[in-house]
Amino acid sequence: MEKKKLTKTEINLRLLDKYKVNIEELNYAALKDFKEKVKLLSDGGQKGKVKYKIWDIVVVSFLATLGNFNDWEEIHDFAI
Secondary structure (H helix, E strand, O other): OOOOOOOHHHHHHHHHHHHOOOHHHOOHHHHHHHHHHHOOOOOOOOHHHOOOOHHHHHHHHHHHHHOOOOOHHHHHHHHO
16 A cells, blocks of 8 residues: 655644644755765665665654654654
8 A cells, every 4th residue: 555645734743743744845955965965974774774864864853853753762752
């Protein structure tokens, strides 16, 4: 079963309601700079055993901390 792709507005409403994170207030220039820097990261893990890209892990962790999720269990819940 394929998941429905959410619109930017739907994502914002969910984040705002559940986590009090408003993506409309984010500085997109700073986020773009962050994205370019994170893309430079390399993952030393074995390719066959890597489940998620390092980019995905860093970005989810970053967004979770913006939403005041500060330990790994909370970040995991945010990611799910």
